[in-house]
Amino acid sequence: MTQTLLETDGLTVRFGGHVAVDHVSCAFHAGELTAIVGPNGAGKTTYFNLISGQIPATEGRVRLMGEDITRASVADRCRKGLGRAFQLTNLFPNLSVLENVRLVIQAHRNKGFSLFSMAASHTELTTEAMAVLERVKLDHLKDKNVSELSHGNQRKLEVAMLIALDPMVYMFDEPTAGMSADEAPVVLDLIAELKAERERTILLVEHKMDVIRTLADRIIVLHNGALAADGDPATVMASDVVQEAYMGKELTDV
Amino acid sequence: MLINILSGDKPRSVILTVLLLGILVALAFAPFLFPGVRSLETAARICIFIVLVASYDLLLGYGGIVSFAHTMFFGLGAYGVALASENMGRGWGSLAVGTVAGAVAAAVLALVIGLFSLRVRAIFFAMITLAVASAVAVLVSQLSGITGGEDGLNYSIPRELTPAFRLGEFLGVKINGKLLNYYLVFFASLALFLMLLRVVNSPFGRVLQAIRENDFRAEAIGYRVIYYRIAATCLSAAVAALAGSIFAIWLRYVGPDTTLSFEIMLDILLMVVIGGMGTMYGAVLGATIFVLAQNYLQNLMGAASEATTGLPLIPDLLNPDRWLLWLGVLFILSVYFFPTGIVGRLREGRRA
Ligand SMILES: Nc1ncnc2c1ncn2[C@@H]1O[C@H](COP(=O)(O)OP(=O)(O)OP(=O)(O)O)[C@@H](O)[C@H]1O
Ligand SMILES: [Mg+2]
Numbered sequence: 297m298t299q300t301l302l303e304t305d306g307l308t309v310r311f312g313g314h315v316a317v318d319h320v321s322c323a324f325h326a327g328e329l330t331a332i333v334g335p336n337g338a339g340k341t342t343y344f345n346l347i348s349g350q351i352p353a354t355e356g357r358v359r360l361m362g363e364d365i366t367r368a369s370v371a372d373r374c375r376k377g378l379g380r381a382f383q384l385t386n387l388f389p390n391l392s393v394l395e396n397v398r399l400v401i402q403a404h405r406n407k408g409f410s411l412f413s414m415a416a417s418h419t420e421l422t423t424e425a426m427a428v429l430e431r432v433k434l435d436h437l438k439d440k441n442v443s444e445l446s447h448g449n450q451r452k453l454e455v456a457m458l459i460a461l462d463p464m465v466y467m468f469d470e471p472t473a474g475m476s477a478d479e480a481p482v483v484l485d486l487i488a489e490l491k492a493e494r495e496r497t498i499l500l501v502e503h504k505m506d507v508i509r510t511l512a513d514r515i516i517v518l519h520n521g522a523l524a525a526d527g528d529p530a531t532v533m534a535s536d537v538v539q540e541a542y543m544g545k546e547l548t549d550v
Numbered sequence: 551m552l553i554n555i556l557s558g559d560k561p562r563s564v565i566l567t568v569l570l571l572g573i574l575v576a577l578a579f580a581p582f583l584f585p586g587v588r589s590l591e592t593a594a595r596i597c598i599f600i601v602l603v604a605s606y607d608l609l610l611g612y613g614g615i616v617s618f619a620h621t622m623f624f625g626l627g628a629y630g631v632a633l634a635s636e637n638m639g640r641g642w643g644s645l646a647v648g649t650v651a652g653a654v655a656a657a658v659l660a661l662v663i664g665l666f667s668l669r670v671r672a673i674f675f676a677m678i679t680l681a682v683a684s685a686v687a688v689l690v691s692q693l694s695g696i697t698g699g700e701d702g703l704n705y706s707i708p709r710e711l712t713p714a715f716r717l718g719e720f721l722g723v724k725i726n727g728k729l730l731n732y733y734l735v736f737f738a739s740l741a742l743f744l745m746l747l748r749v750v751n752s753p754f755g756r757v758l759q760a761i762r763e764n765d766f767r768a769e770a771i772g773y774r775v776i777y778y779r780i781a782a783t784c785l786s787a788a789v790a791a792l793a794g795s796i797f798a799i800w801l802r803y804v805g806p807d808t809t810l811s812f813e814i815m816l817d818i819l820l821m822v823v824i825g826g827m828g829t830m831y832g833a834v835l836g837a838t839i840f841v842l843a844q845n846y847l848q849n850l851m852g853a854a855s856e857a858t859t860g861l862p863l864i865p866d867l868l869n870p871d872r873w874l875l876w877l878g879v880l881f882i883l884s885v886y887f888f889p890t891g892i893v894g895r896l897r898e899g900r901r902a
Binding site: 412 | 749751760766770
């Protein structure tokens with residue numbers, strides 16, 4: 297049996313009367329890429345928010361490598377190995393591309409409370425940040441302000457910042473949304489590379505069928521916040537619940 | 551080497567470099583370049599306000615935190631020196647004890663305010679600082695037995711720092727304790743400024759900027775935002791207190807009007823905005839221009855008013871009592887034409 301890295305246990309959140317995530321119990325294992333699908337408003341992003349801590353859970357538990365992190369702060373979860381890229385691009389707009397990634401590595405290396413050293417003298421942080429930028433093919437834009445980047449490049453930077461964190465659990469929320477056909481492969485190839493390393497677990501919210509088919513080891517389906525199906529891709533895609541509810545609309549071949 | 555002293559933060563504009571060098575030279579040789587009691591007062595005040603404004607900019611410009619308690623911290627440092635000198639007697643020891651006690655008290659008070667309010671929301675912090683600062687100002691004027699109330703305190707400092715301590719003459723300028731005192735102010739301010747410059751260019755400074763830009767994401771990549779905000783608040787408060795101590799050593803007097811008043815808080819805000827938020831060099835320009843205007847605009851206006859007697863309305867408008875009005879006009883114009891402050895404008899100019 298492979299190692300369980302992340303586990304949610306009856307995870308639930310209610311907004312007033314509306315149950316956005318409804319008792320979702322699921323375990324994610326090292327070396328596994330799990331696609332999370334479901335129609336708009338199914339609760340996929342909210343499920344991520346509960347796991348990474350942006351929204352407190354009403355009920356249920358989250359465990360990271362066996363440790364209960366249900367009450368931990370967002371920053372602490374991140375430091376324990378939970379990494380997240382956001383569906384809506386969420387960067388430091390008036391800082392340079394390099395600085396955005398450097399900040400992540402600096403956090404990871406615990407250098408944030410160094411008050412009297414020059415940031416520029418920490419060349420190892422810059423070197424590492426450049427290596428990450430090369431992986432997403434943004435190294436030539438390192439000195440640009442983030443606000444000057446195209447949407448596609450901002451999405452790439454979003455992914456770069458997650459990779460820079462080097463987490464045990466990668467959470468991608470529609471990483472290629474709004475990217476052009478020639479930009480998306482850079483990101484998808486990267487995810488495939490991460491998967492090939494087989495030490496971490498990857499959660500991927502994605503609508504595009506072909507992406508899921510090539511990358512996913514497993515699919516879970518959320519419907520009205522509840523877990524509607526969970527299994528290997530072939531079985532889940534063939535199942536009645538998916539065929540009836542989503543095949544026609546959400547899981548489209550692109 | 552020089553870059554290292556400036557922590558790698560180059561002025562990045564020729565005009566700015568010239569202006570900064572000009573101010574540095576003028577302040578360094580002020581006693582020789584501008585003899586006279588009044589100009590030395592002005593120079594010392596500029597030094598001290600540069601530090602005070604820079605420490606405020608660490609909070610506002612880098613951390614994106616609005617505080618109205620900066621003069622309170624300034625006052626804590628000043629009263630620290632005053633009370634120590636008053637109660638322990640004249641001496642270097644009193645100055646040291648007062649300075650350290652003021653800075654520690656400021657940092658602790660900032661920590662308490664931060665712990666209570668920064669957890670909630672930024673606006674809440676602004677409101678709490680306003681409330682605490684008002685409370686302290688009232689307290690200081692009420693406890694007249696200890697603080698001298700509205701009259702403030704006069705106290706003695708070591709003789710070596712007073713005009714009575716004479717060493718002779720150099721280049722036609724009397725070398726005395728007052729001059730030594732000025733250089734104490736100058737070098738202490740320079741050191742504090744360079745320290746702040748280092749802090750904003752350190753990894754910590756980068757985190758503050760990240761938090762200002764997007765605190766949500768800063769937290770999501772693993773920075774405990776609240777700790778950074780509190781640390782910035784404490785550091786800013788401690789440096790403000792140190793500036794206050796220097797001011798108290800220079801003036802040999804403290805009172806609510808010179809250190810605690812809300813008017814000074816507004817002055818600081820204006821200086822930050824005029825110079826340019828989020829750049830330490832902005833503090834230098836903002837403080838210099840503002841203090842000069844404060845000290846000489848009235849003279850200038852007095853002269854202009856007399857020169858225009860006979861004309862309708864104009865002498866009235868130029869009456870020295872209206873100087874604040876003109877300062878306001880200057881402020882509005884500068885915000886309108888230089889929304890990023892003078893430093894921001896100069897740096898843009900180069901890029902264009
Ligand atoms: N903070 C919140 N307060 C109230 N309701 C919320 C909140 N966050 C999410 N919701 C609601 O929860 C439901 C699930 O939203 P969520 O964003 O998780 O969907 P999703 O599956 O990510 O959809 P999409 O595919 O469009 O990204 C929606 O009905 C949304 O309106
Ligand atoms: Mg979503």
